[in-house]
Amino acid sequence: MSDDKELIQGISRRDPEAFRLLLERYARPLVSIAHRLVGTRHEAEDLVQEVFLRLYERSPALNEKSRLFTWLYRVTINKGVDLLRAKSRGVRTISLESAGGPQEEEPASWLDKLPDLSVPSPREQSAVSEHLLIVQKAVSSLPISLRLPLLLFAVEELSQQQIAEILQMSPKAVERRIARARSLLKEQLRDII
Secondary structure (H helix, E strand, C coil): CCCHHHHHHHHHCCCHHHHHHHHHHHHHHHHHHHHHHHCCHHHHHHHHHHHHHHHHHHHHHCCCCCCHHHHHHHHHHHHHHHHHHHHHCCCCCCCCHHHCCCCCCCCCCHHHHCCCCCCCCHHHHCCCCHHHHHHHHHHHHCCHHHHHHHHHHHHCCCCHHHHHHHHCCCHHHHHHHHHHHHHHHHHHCCCCC
16 A cells, blocks of 8 residues: 555555554654644644544545545644643543553553654754754744644645645645744744844
8 A cells, every 4th residue: 555545445444454554654743743733742642543533433434535644634733723722721631541440551652553764853852952942932832823834844844735735725825824933933032043
């Protein structure tokens, strides 16, 4: 199953190999963007599990013309924004793991079971540096409408066209939002740049 069309066909047939490939191909990038969006890795992993569950439930309705990549990112972002809204209203969320009940001795995360196909970049290795933490805080302070396009472009390395499809806006609107986000960050970080 080399492309998304074949993957969608396999998922629609409930093929376990298709789900395994789906996880290998998309779990890490989805958790990455969800983590940057919601702030904690644990919430990001829970959110992505919900996205995969939703895909499983709706897979018979998917067709080969659907862009799996775009659908997965859009649902992840929408769920992340919903979680942020719930947090801002004071709605508490709990994970199934923290809700009680017997805990099995398993790896800390379901992602730990997936092979790590990427080598950490120098940015990720130096994530504890003081300057990076300041930048991360500045990015987190951006309005979500500017933060999302910037993260998808600069961190996830998606094209403006892909971001436009995910966020359902024109590529020109994506370009303007990225430029505005960079401008605000430059303003906020002028003392350390």
